[in-house]
């Protein structure tokens with residue numbers, strides 16, 4: 001009976017659509033917690049940091065790659081020599097990873113990849129884990145102490161949140177980032193440039209070809225504000241090789257200097273808190289930029305952008321729009337991560353509308369990405385006075 005139910009669940013995990021998988025996963029979590037003794041509960045919580053550290057080390061020694069590249073189980077000794085670990089040390093890490101479910105242990109001293117191993121064996125996901133563990137992790141660990149000192153209230157600003165306590169700096173996270181090791185900066189940029197909402201491009205939800213009018217070579221079609229490595233611009237050029245007009249990525253100095261080089265993509269150092277120098281672009285695109293800033297900072301940033309817009313200009317805000325109830329744990333966690341690093345937040349629809357209203361902007365249309373929870377949204381924003 002039990003075996004049959006498990007087999008049906010395994011098959012469901014393969015066949016079900018994303019929403020059904022998520023519902024089952026939530027139901028299984030509830031069931032798993034119902035089976036826990038109080039000791040199991042504390043053991044689960046106290047192991048979170050260790051679990052992340054073990055995976056993080058596994059990435060450094062390329063354990064997931066070694067395992068994912070092999071069709072058959074590997075001996076501890078072979079994995080140890082391939083990944084440059086001492087055999088006894090490797091055995092302890094491997095059994096720990098197996099106990100957490102990141103790899104399988106089909107027989108004594110033998111380990112093999114499972115679906116989780118294969119998911120981790122991806123450069124973008126590894127960069128994400130490195131970024132969250134190495135750079136974001138210290139800010140998260142500083143949260144309880146920060147709140148104890150400053151009171152249980154939203155942090156006052158981007159220069160006074162757990163990040164500053166963790167790094168003993170008075171600089172905001174983005175001002176401080178160039179001081180991080182190149183390794184950490186690279187991880188951040190790889191993560192950002194490989195991260196797409198549910199592995200989908202914004203062009204999958206935004207009918208760009210339909211929305212773009214005839215443009216000449218000197219017209220500015222697309223400005224990616226805070227666009228990092230310029231990956232969205234490159235993607236746009238690749239998707240529309242015949243597109244006339246300028247495509248520009250703007251960011252601070254260090255991402256612009258390290259940006260991807262692609263014909264027809266211009267880089268421009270621009271602090272988004274200063275007056276937007278590119279006038280009358282058809283689209284000003286901001287993905288995962290505004291969630292890094294408080295409402296006051298977003299109002300300042302957008303107030304510096306708005307005067308550059310002409311009648312045709314639209315701002316495309318590509319961000320999460322949280323529901324008012326039962327927020328998914330990854331989105332709720334991202335909200336507090338934003339609090340820890342930037343003193344900022346993820347926003348609900350009414351929070352977006354209110355903040356934009358303060359700048360004299362309104363949401364013309366929302367297009368949601370299909371996916372795990374469906375919060376990622378491209379909001380088309382225009383000046384209120386066009387109404």
Ligand SMILES: C[S@@+](CC[C@H](N)C(=O)[O-])C[C@H]1O[C@@H](n2cnc3c(N)ncnc32)[C@H](O)[C@@H]1O
Pocket residue numbers: 174192193225226227228229250251252255270271272273286287288289292
């Ligand atoms: C979370 S990343 C998002 C990058 C990119 N838009 C994406 O979705 O992959 C935020 C970006 O905002 C940039 N940024 C931070 N402060 C900025 C400022 N004052 N002016 C312009 N860009 C800024 C950062 O350098 C970083 O590239």
